Amino acid sequence: MLEVRALTKRFGGLVAVNDVSLDVPAGSITGLIGPNGAGKTTLFTLISGFETPTTGTVRFEGADITTLPAFRRARLGIARTFQIVQPFAGLSVAENIAVGAHLRHRSRGEAIRAAEAVAERVGLTQSLETPAASLTIAGRKRLELARALATEPKLLLLDEVLAGLNPSEIRDMLPVMRAIAASGVTILMVEHVMQAVMSLCDYIHVLAQGKHIAEGKPEEIARNSSVVEAYLGRGAASRLTGGTLNG
Amino acid sequence: MIALRTLCPLLVVAGLALIPAFTSANTTLNFLVFALIVALSAQGWNILAGYGGQFSFGHAAFFGLGAYGTALAQARFGINPWVAFAAGIGLAALAGTVIGYLSFRAGLRGSYFTLVTLAFAEVFRILFNAASFTGGAAGVLVKLDVRPENFQFASRSVFYWVVLGIVALVLLLTMRLERSRFGAWLIAIRENEAAAKALGVDVLMVKLQAIALSAAITGAAGGLYVQYFLYLDANIGFGPWISVETLMAAIIGGAGTALGPVLGALALHGLGQLTKGIAGGTPGIDLVLFGALLILAVAFMRDGIIGRLRRLLVWGRR
Ligand SMILES: Nc1ncnc2c1ncn2[C@@H]1O[C@H](COP(=O)(O)OP(=O)(O)OP(=O)(O)O)[C@@H](O)[C@H]1O
Ligand SMILES: [Mg+2]
Numbered sequence: 001m002l003e004v005r006a007l008t009k010r011f012g013g014l015v016a017v018n019d020v021s022l023d024v025p026a027g028s029i030t031g032l033i034g035p036n037g038a039g040k041t042t043l044f045t046l047i048s049g050f051e052t053p054t055t056g057t058v059r060f061e062g063a064d065i066t067t068l069p070a071f072r073r074a075r076l077g078i079a080r081t082f083q084i085v086q087p088f089a090g091l092s093v094a095e096n097i098a099v100g101a102h103l104r105h106r107s108r109g110e111a112i113r114a115a116e117a118v119a120e121r122v123g124l125t126q127s128l129e130t131p132a133a134s135l136t137i138a139g140r141k142r143l144e145l146a147r148a149l150a151t152e153p154k155l156l157l158l159d160e161v162l163a164g165l166n167p168s169e170i171r172d173m174l175p176v177m178r179a180i181a182a183s184g185v186t187i188l189m190v191e192h193v194m195q196a197v198m199s200l201c202d203y204i205h206v207l208a209q210g211k212h213i214a215e216g217k218p219e220e221i222a223r224n225s226s227v228v229e230a231y232l233g234r235g236a237a238s239r240l241t242g243g244t245l246n247g
Numbered sequence: 248m249i250a251l252r253t254l255c256p257l258l259v260v261a262g263l264a265l266i267p268a269f270t271s272a273n274t275t276l277n278f279l280v281f282a283l284i285v286a287l288s289a290q291g292w293n294i295l296a297g298y299g300g301q302f303s304f305g306h307a308a309f310f311g312l313g314a315y316g317t318a319l320a321q322a323r324f325g326i327n328p329w330v331a332f333a334a335g336i337g338l339a340a341l342a343g344t345v346i347g348y349l350s351f352r353a354g355l356r357g358s359y360f361t362l363v364t365l366a367f368a369e370v371f372r373i374l375f376n377a378a379s380f381t382g383g384a385a386g387v388l389v390k391l392d393v394r395p396e397n398f399q400f401a402s403r404s405v406f407y408w409v410v411l412g413i414v415a416l417v418l419l420l421t422m423r424l425e426r427s428r429f430g431a432w433l434i435a436i437r438e439n440e441a442a443a444k445a446l447g448v449d450v451l452m453v454k455l456q457a458i459a460l461s462a463a464i465t466g467a468a469g470g471l472y473v474q475y476f477l478y479l480d481a482n483i484g485f486g487p488w489i490s491v492e493t494l495m496a497a498i499i500g501g502a503g504t505a506l507g508p509v510l511g512a513l514a515l516h517g518l519g520q521l522t523k524g525i526a527g528g529t530p531g532i533d534l535v536l537f538g539a540l541l542i543l544a545v546a547f548m549r550d551g552i553i554g555r556l557r558r559l560l561v562w563g564r565r
Contacts, residue, residue: 048445074447082445088438099435102428103447111428151446 001026001186002047002155007056009042016042017053018210024155029177029187031201031218033194035231038207040190041083044157047188048080049073060155074103077154081144081161083190087132093119094128096143100150115150122146122176137164142173149180156180158189162196170196198222206230251560256422256506260415267404276403280475282516283410284468288489289496289508290417291464296494297502298430299457300437302357305364306465306493308346308371309339311484313466314473315375318387323380328389328398332470339466340459347458351451356440365490372485386480389473398474410471414509417464421505433457437503465493495537499544501551510552515540 002024009017017039024030032040045051047058049070057066065073079100088096097115098108105111119125122142127135132143141161148156158177162170170193177200181187191197197204198218206214206221208230214221221227266279288310296302316335320326326334350363375381393399400406424430432453435443444450473479483489492515500511515537522536548555 050441050444070444071447071449074445080445082442086439086442086445088435088442090438091434095431099431099443099448100446102431106428108426108428108431111431147442147446 001061002188003057003059004043004047005057005059007043007046007058008054009039009046009051010054015210017046017207019056020207020210020212022205022212022215024186024188025203026154026186027181027184028202029181029189029200031197031204032188032190032207033192033197033204033221034207034213037209038230039210040207041159043207044080044159044190048078048157074151074153077152078157079148079151079153079155080157081141081148081159083159083163085140085144087135087140087143089131089133091132092128093124093130093132093135093139093143093146096132097124097146097150100147103151115146118146118150121149121179123172138166138169141165142176145176149185153185155186155188158187158191160190160192162191162193174200253422256418259506259509260411260418263411264408267407271404273403276407278516278520280403280407280410282512283407283414283509284472284475285489285492285496285516286509286512287410287414287417287471288465288468288493289500289512290414290421291461291466291468292493293461293497293502293504293508294421294424294433294464295457295461297497297504297507298424298437299433299454299461301351301454301458302361302494303364303461304361304490304494305366305368306461307485307487307490308364308368309343309462309465310469310472310489310493311368311371311375311481312342312462313339313469314479314484315381315387315469316466317470318389318473318479319381321389322382322387327396328474329396332398332467332474335470336463336466339469340463343458343462343466344455346462347455351454351458368485368487368490372481375485376481382480384480386478386483389477389479391477399477406475410475413467413471418505418509425505429453429456434503491537495541497551499540499548499551501553504551504553507551507553514552 004020004022007017007020008015020043032043034040046053049068052067057064059065060076060078065076088099094112094115097118098111101111101114101118105114116128119128122145124142124146127139135143141164145158145161162173165173174196177187201218204216204218204221205212206227213230214224214227216224267276288306291309292303292306313335316338317328317331320331320334321328346364346367350360355363376384381387393401432443432448435446435448436450436453440450469484496512496515497508498511499515500509501507518536518540522532544551
């Protein structure tokens with residue numbers, strides 16, 4: 001569904017994404033992990049069209065979308081959430097989600113109904129009339145997810161939707177994400193919460209300092225010594241004998 | 248609340264429409280026509296700035312083009328005044344689109360956009376003040392020829408009703424916009440442009456449509472002005488006074504609300520009239536008052552008169 005080929009993004013002297021290639025097959029939940037500053041969010045901005053890459057290509061359902069503006073990619077079916085949440089602060093939760101729903105529904109009535117249905121799926125029904133500005137962190141993360149979902153995407157890019165949540169809030173979110181995937185939406189997710197990545201993802205890619213350093217099934221990644229070293233520093237893998245990763 | 252939303256504008260318009268039945272004093276009607284012209288101009292500004300968050304300080308550009316378009320089409324080309332009025336509106340909308348394209352395309356936002364609009368208005372003022380085609384510093388006169396088909400009426404009340412009709416029409420349009428997809432997208436851009444983009448909003452296109460509509464409405468206000476006073480020069484058409492009054496009326500009344508600009512313009516001019524009575528002809532006193540009002544409005548009435556009223560209503564229900 002999504003093919004990223006030799007993607008590079010430079011910010012002045014800094015190479016934030018360095019020659020990264022990866023595929024996201026339709027119907028999968030694919031994970032993207034890596035230490036802070038690895039270039040995960042930057043890769044998302046390239047896939048969603050908020051930045052154009054220095055070199056390399058992005059293909060979606062076979063079509064080259066490398067230079068397509070962000071709103072066109074959204075219309076094609078690529079939705080993203082923001083790591084730093086970006087609510088429409090002055091609007092209610094329902095109105096926030098309705099903006100996303102308007103992409104596929106012209107009439108306000110239909111958009112509001114679609115928004116309510118999405119709110120149900122992510123567990124925001126109780127807060128539909130709440131101003132977005134007064135939501136808790138967990139609520140805001142749900143709102144990010146709901147808005148993106150309301151655009152009825154084929155591919156959903158989730159940038160750390162679990163960050164800042166407490167363990168019980170995370171436990172509540174996992175079934176929501178599984179249900180979204182089960183409804184036929186392909187997911188590419190950046191996440192630091194390892195237990196979530198390990199339990200949700202079919203396949204994982206690892207970035208470190210802009211480079212793609214490993215990929216594989218969750219259990220392969222957990223055993224991969226270069227991944228452990230990327231997180232914990234050189235030599236860490238040999239010190240940890242068979243230890244599992246803990247984000 | 249939904250009933251109130253439609254009832255309030257209806258009551259305001261009906262109340263205004265009845266005024267000529269009680270008084271035919273020229274000063275009262277002059278005052279009302281002028282206040283409503285400012286209201287219309289503010290309604291235009293409100294679309295772009297109140298709903299779209301693109302804060303223009305140069306709506307004089309559109310007011311002036313609407314006015315000059317209306318005046319010159321008659322005076323230079325002998326075109327029927329009603330058609331000339333439409334041409335003035337079209338000219339303003341065109342200018343809005345071009346200015347919008349240049350600045351939004353370049354990614355100008357916030358105070359940069361504000362400054363550019365101010366600059367455009369000033370450039371127009373200087374150009375129209377110098378060019379002989381526009382009448383230069385002497386300005387243009389619209390020939391007095393009182394016939395309805397000429398957009399000139401024997402009775403001031405009739406002109407007042409025409410202006411009120413247009414204000415009511417724009418009020419209706421704004422209320423429809425609030426409940427439309429275009430309106431939702433426009434407000435989304437005001438609240439968070441990046442998020443809007445991510446949700447598939449064509450930000451440039453929505454902004455362009457908003458500025459074209461906004462400019463057309465403010466242009467209509469300019470056209471009505473010249474059709475009422477039958478005289479225009481560059482300092483009237485493009486002067487900073489109209490940019491200031493336009494945004495003051497909208498902010499004091501409640502930017503981003505349908506009825507706000509109308510209430511704001513009436514309040515502003517009501518107070519202006521009052522101080523004139525008290526302070527007499529002291530030059531600049533109205534500007535001092537406007538400045539003080541703006542500070543008070545921003546400090547104590549975040550959502551203008553409308554916001555105040557809404558809060559009072561909610562409070563009263565508890
Ligand atoms: N617009 C930008 N201009 C300059 N440098 C940037 C820009 N965006 C990101 N960077 C830099 O690129 C690098 C990668 O950042 P990025 O946000 O993609 O990392 P990340 O993997 O998402 O990290 P985190 O896990 O902390 O979210 C960082 O060094 C960052 O400072
Ligand atoms: Mg990041």
